[in-house]
Amino acid sequence: MTLVSGWGRFPVVDSDVLRPRSFAGVGDAIAAGTIARGNGRAYGDAAIGAVRTVAMTGFDRVRSFDPATGRIRLEAGTLLSDLIETFGPRGFLPFVVPGTRFVSIGGAIAADVHGKNHHCEGGFGRYVDSILLRTGQGEVIEASREQNPDAFFATIGGMGLTGVILEATMRLRTVETGWIRERVISASDLDAAMRALDAGDSATYSVAWIDCVARGRDLGRSLIYLGEHAGKDELTDGAASFPVGKDPGLGVPVDLPAMTLNRHSIRAFNELYYRMGARRAGGSRVVSLYPYFFPLDSLRDWNRIYGRRGFLQHQCVIPEAGARAVLADILGRVARRGDASFLAVLKKLGHGDGILSFPLPGYTLALDFPVRGDILNFLDEIDRLVVAASGRLYLAKDARQSRATFAVGYPALSRFNAIRKSLDPAGNIRSKLSQRLFDEV
Amino acid sequence: MTSRKSAIVLGGSSDIGRATARAFAKAGYDVVLAGRDVAALEPDAADLRARYNVEVGLRKFDVLDTASFEGFVGGLPALPDAVISIVGLLGVQQNAESDLAHATTIMRSNYEGPSLILGLFAEKFLARGHGTLVGVSSVAGDRGRASNYVYGSAKAGFSAFLSGLRARASRGGVHVVTVKPGFVRTKMTEGMKLIGPLTVEAPVVGDAILQAVEKKTDVVYVSGKWRLVMLIIKTLPEAMFKKLKF
Numbered sequence: 001m002t003l004v005s006g007w008g009r010f011p012v013v014d015s016d017v018l019r020p021r022s023f024a025g026v027g028d029a030i031a032a033g034t035i036a037r038g039n040g041r042a043y044g045d046a047a048i049g050a051v052r053t054v055a056m057t058g059f060d061r062v063r064s065f066d067p068a069t070g071r072i073r074l075e076a077g078t079l080l081s082d083l084i085e086t087f088g089p090r091g092f093l094p095f096v097v098p099g100t101r102f103v104s105i106g107g108a109i110a111a112d113v114h115g116k117n118h119h120c121e122g123g124f125g126r127y128v129d130s131i132l133l134r135t136g137q138g139e140v141i142e143a144s145r146e147q148n149p150d151a152f153f154a155t156i157g158g159m160g161l162t163g164v165i166l167e168a169t170m171r172l173r174t175v176e177t178g179w180i181r182e183r184v185i186s187a188s189d190l191d192a193a194m195r196a197l198d199a200g201d202s203a204t205y206s207v208a209w210i211d212c213v214a215r216g217r218d219l220g221r222s223l224i225y226l227g228e229h230a231g232k233d234e235l236t237d238g239a240a241s242f243p244v245g246k247d248p249g250l251g252v253p254v255d256l257p258a259m260t261l262n263r264h265s266i267r268a269f270n271e272l273y274y275r276m277g278a279r280r281a282g283g284s285r286v287v288s289l290y291p292y293f294f295p296l297d298s299l300r301d302w303n304r305i306y307g308r309r310g311f312l313q314h315q316c317v318i319p320e321a322g323a324r325a326v327l328a329d330i331l332g333r334v335a336r337r338g339d340a341s342f343l344a345v346l347k348k349l350g351h352g353d354g355i356l357s358f359p360l361p362g363y364t365l366a367l368d369f370p371v372r373g374d375i376l377n378f379l380d381e382i383d384r385l386v387v388a389a390s391g392r393l394y395l396a397k398d399a400r401q402s403r404a405t406f407a408v409g410y411p412a413l414s415r416f417n418a419i420r421k422s423l424d425p426a427g428n429i430r431s432k433l434s435q436r437l438f439d440e441v
Numbered sequence: 442m443t444s445r446k447s448a449i450v451l452g453g454s455s456d457i458g459r460a461t462a463r464a465f466a467k468a469g470y471d472v473v474l475a476g477r478d479v480a481a482l483e484p485d486a487a488d489l490r491a492r493y494n495v496e497v498g499l500r501k502f503d504v505l506d507t508a509s510f511e512g513f514v515g516g517l518p519a520l521p522d523a524v525i526s527i528v529g530l531l532g533v534q535q536n537a538e539s540d541l542a543h544a545t546t547i548m549r550s551n552y553e554g555p556s557l558i559l560g561l562f563a564e565k566f567l568a569r570g571h572g573t574l575v576g577v578s579s580v581a582g583d584r585g586r587a588s589n590y591v592y593g594s595a596k597a598g599f600s601a602f603l604s605g606l607r608a609r610a611s612r613g614g615v616h617v618v619t620v621k622p623g624f625v626r627t628k629m630t631e632g633m634k635l636i637g638p639l640t641v642e643a644p645v646v647g648d649a650i651l652q653a654v655e656k657k658t659d660v661v662y663v664s665g666k667w668r669l670v671m672l673i674i675k676t677l678p679e680a681m682f683k684k685l686k687f
Binding site (some may be wrong): 019021061062063064065072078086087 | 467484485487488491492494499631636
């Protein structure tokens with residue numbers, strides 16, 4: 001047995017980790033209580049097998065690529081960073097990228113990850129045409145919108161619970177450059193932030209960084225980042241049309257003592273960040289796609305900032321109607337506590353594609369909290385507000401929500417479970433997350 | 442035939458072989474992957490073609506079948522610019538201590554075969570007047586250790602062969618690179634206890650090999666820390682070394 005944890009380093013649990021070398025080996029590795037794991041960037045317990053975890057990162061071959069259509073077939077362990085570095089310079093990028101490029105394709109499909117363009121372009125699964133899936137029953141099936149559609153739509157956002165994703169065919173977008181024209185808007189409070197995001201609906205990319213320590217009149221003050229793909233004519237003379245993604249050299253070498261993150265350091269950081277951003281507000285500039293899409297990737301092992309006991313991310317989505325009051329309530333409670341992340345993220349989402357996909361039209365708020373004190377009780381309290389507003393929590397980030405919160409948030413659960421049962425009658429595919437939230441007890 | 446550079450990777454299906462082929466293809470080389478199981482190399486060839494739009498060929502090559510070497514070299518459609526031998530076998534030291542067949546396989550896989558095939562290419566390259574030969578040896582060849590001296594001694598022989606070949610071939614415009622990767626996280630080392638700060642991933646080795654070929658480096662310790670570690674280990678007096686549990 002090996003101790004395994006997600007990116008948040010909570011919980012840390014025992015699971016057998018297997019590293020098969022062939023797809024046949026993947027099949028052999030599946031036994032009762034198995035889940036596939038990509039690059040381990042899910043925050044909680046989604047990619048930890050109830051008994052056994054199958055590591056997929058060795059499967060990183062591109063099977064075929066058609067430059068005429070941008071269609072690519074690849075093995076599910078390929079990292080998004082690899083895809084970007086290989087095909088970016090050839091003028092192709094994924095349609096959807098999350099906040100880190102160090103996720104596997106299989107993981108991105110299983111979590112139906114969203115990016116800063118979800119409000120207008122949808123999630124990762126929308127650009128997946130078909131999937132090669134090894135089911136818990138032992139079959140290898142091709143699933144698409146036409147062929148095995150139930151398995152297809154259950155696998156997108158299905159947290160790996162329909163089986164092991166072996167390969168996928170997806171579409172890439174063509175880009176003229178790897179640069180983004182970024183416009184920053186500063187918003188002095190939550191209303192202004194929500195208005196700015198609404199106004200940014202027509203922008204390809206939009207996201208707000210919220211100062212979650214600001215209280216009173218400043219509650220919800222934020223910087224809104226809008227972005228568009230830049231054309232060649234927008235680059236300064238001599239700039240390469242595709243920037244180089246720097247290896248995250250600077251890392252966090254050790255777990256920082258829990259003291260480092262306290263209300264004073266967080267407040268100081270937020271104040272500084274907001275002021276520096278506000279100074280740039282109004283104008284636009286052209287930035288490399290790497291810092292634009294993946295600001296935290298430049299700090300390797302940033303999860304160690306939260307100390308040895310790890311951290312919890314709380315990411316909810318609240319339907320548009322009534323979102324303002326609930327978000328204000330949540331942010332108010334977080335600000336009074338004072339120990340949330342340096343920065344919270346607020347963005348708008350559109351419709352999800354998979355049966356269990358997280359997104360729904362509304363606003364999503366993501367907050368990080370170090371694991372300490374009464375944090376679990378506090379997050380339960382926040383969950384009650386989310387549930388009352390007909391919202392839900394993101395499974396890729398979750399490590400602690402209750403069965404009740406989950407069941408109310410995901411009304412399509414029974415349909416998902418029926419499909420899961422048909423693909424895996426013996427119930428071989430199980431993760432720590434599914435044990436916690438889905439499986440019959 | 443294009444005017445692009447070309448490289449042949451012997452042992453193309455290993456993790457370091459795959460990574461090396463990717464590094465060269467990415468740099469625009471056409472690549473030939475050679476290994477025992479050609480069908481198993483097919484997906485890697487498709488991967489290189491799709492990623493980098495280069496020509497990729499496949500050839501059967503068995504390092505233990507030295508009788509086939511001349512036919513192998515003669516059968517290539519063109520003499521490549523670089524030949525990289527990744528082939529090797531760690532084996533199991535304990536078994537090799539009593540099982541002569543296993544010990545022989547380790548010795549032949551790490552010394553005899555790689556030396557003979559690179560020697561053969563060296564003659565062709567010298568006749569042509571240019572080319573680069575790369576042998577992936579090991580830090581284990583720098584000093585015999587109780588825990589893996591069968592493997593280590595074969596690598597030591599290979600390192601000596603490469604260094605001698607380098608001295609001779611350099612006068613004829615042919616460059617020879619010796620690569621000592623140190624600990625690499627691959628299927629060969631799976632389950633072994635590796636020291637984190639001294640361990641690298643296969644792509645780092647692939648990039649280091651490409652760099653060495655382009656910059657004409659002689660001996661490459663992939664992680665610079667190994668040069669120091671091995672310097673210390675090599676200079677320990679034998680009387681002290683034999684007492685170390687190492």
